Amino acid sequence: MAGLADELNFEDGSRFIPLDVSYRWPFKEKSHHVMERLEKSKWAILAAVVFTPLFMWLVLYKAVPAIAVYSVDTLPHNVINQMGEQSFTVIKKLALDPSELPIEQQAKVQAHFKSMLNALSLDQSVYRLSFYKSDSFGANAFALPHGRIVVTDELANLLADKPNALKAVLLHEMGHVVHQHSVRITAQSAASTIVLAVVFGDLEGVAEIALGTGASFAQQGFSRDMEREADSFALTQLESLGYSSNDFADAIEALQKSHTSENEHLEKVNNLLEYLSSHPSAQERIDNARK
Numbered sequence: 001m002a003g004l005a006d007e008l009n010f011e012d013g014s015r016f017i018p019l020d021v022s023y024r025w026p027f028k029e030k031s032h033h034v035m036e037r038l039e040k041s042k043w044a045i046l047a048a049v050v051f052t053p054l055f056m057w058l059v060l061y062k063a064v065p066a067i068a069v070y071s072v073d074t075l076p077h078n079v080i081n082q083m084g085e086q087s088f089t090v091i092k093k094l095a096l097d098p099s100e101l102p103i104e105q106q107a108k109v110q111a112h113f114k115s116m117l118n119a120l121s122l123d124q125s126v127y128r129l130s131f132y133k134s135d136s137f138g139a140n141a142f143a144l145p146h147g148r149i150v151v152t153d154e155l156a157n158l159l160a161d162k163p164n165a166l167k168a169v170l171l172h173e174m175g176h177v178v179h180q181h182s183v184r185i186t187a188q189s190a191a192s193t194i195v196l197a198v199v200f201g202d203l204e205g206v207a208e209i210a211l212g213t214g215a216s217f218a219q220q221g222f223s224r225d226m227e228r229e230a231d232s233f234a235l236t237q238l239e240s241l242g243y244s245s246n247d248f249a250d251a252i253e254a255l256q257k258s259h260t261s262e263n264e265h266l267e268k269v270n271n272l273l274e275y276l277s278s279h280p281s282a283q284e285r286i287d288n289a290r291k
């Protein structure tokens with residue numbers, strides 16, 4: 001390495017360190033000179049500074065997600081089921097309470113859900129809908145990898161007089177399951193962890209972190225592209241089932257209103273940052289649907 005003396009190590013363990021740090025032994029391999037020239041070259045250093053982050057970005061944000069799309073099909077069903085059930089158990093414990101919705105209201109939404117599954121020829125034993133009350137989620141809906149879709153009481157009540165808007169939300173969640181977004185998120189975060197560990201040399205941590213990725217999908221949420229994919233699934237299917245994409249826009253509008261009115265100012269700023277990082281803006285989604 002430039003600036004460091006070229007040591008000689010002897011068999012008895014003794015060492016000779018030249019005082020002149022630039023002195024190089026003529027009998028040592030040529031490859032050392034190549035490395036040293038690279039380390040001295042300003043251009044090579046500049047290129048490394050620019051291209052290393054670019055390379056990491058390409059691997060983590062382009063190559064890994066692209067590979068994840070193809071690899072999820074090879075996952076056995078039973079692994080996806082386990083992943084879904086385990087996440088569901090944790091989320092239930094942390095954030096969900098038994099539903100307080102009247103049975104008739106639940107039955108009405110369940111009937112809409114079933115008839116949409118039939119019309120789209122999706123498997124009724126895979127796609128299941130449950131209601132829960134949730135103080136932490138508020139008006140919200142989410143989908144788990146194995147097809148369980150949860151609608152909060154708060155959302156069902158918010159859209160009680162707009163049944164078609166609620167159908168649009170259900171279709172959006174079905175879109176996440178159809179495109180296997182949560183499995184892809186999990187595969188991506190596992191692969192990224194391994195890539196980072198290999199690049200930065202911390203291989204011991206890999207197994208430990210890879211085992212914990214099941215939980216990471218719940219923390220991360222979906223990417224912007226996945227939200228757009230689920231949105232476009234919902235918009236296309238709304239049209240094909242004879243509803244309007246305005247129903248989807250109505251749902252997002254109602255959600256946007258409910259989420260901004262119920263929060264304190266500080267929380268609003270935090271939510272906004274969180275929202276910006278992982279979701280397309282609500283206005284963008286409304287405009288897209290109206291168009």
Ligand SMILES: [Zn+2]
Pocket residue numbers: 172176222227230
């Ligand atoms: Zn979504």
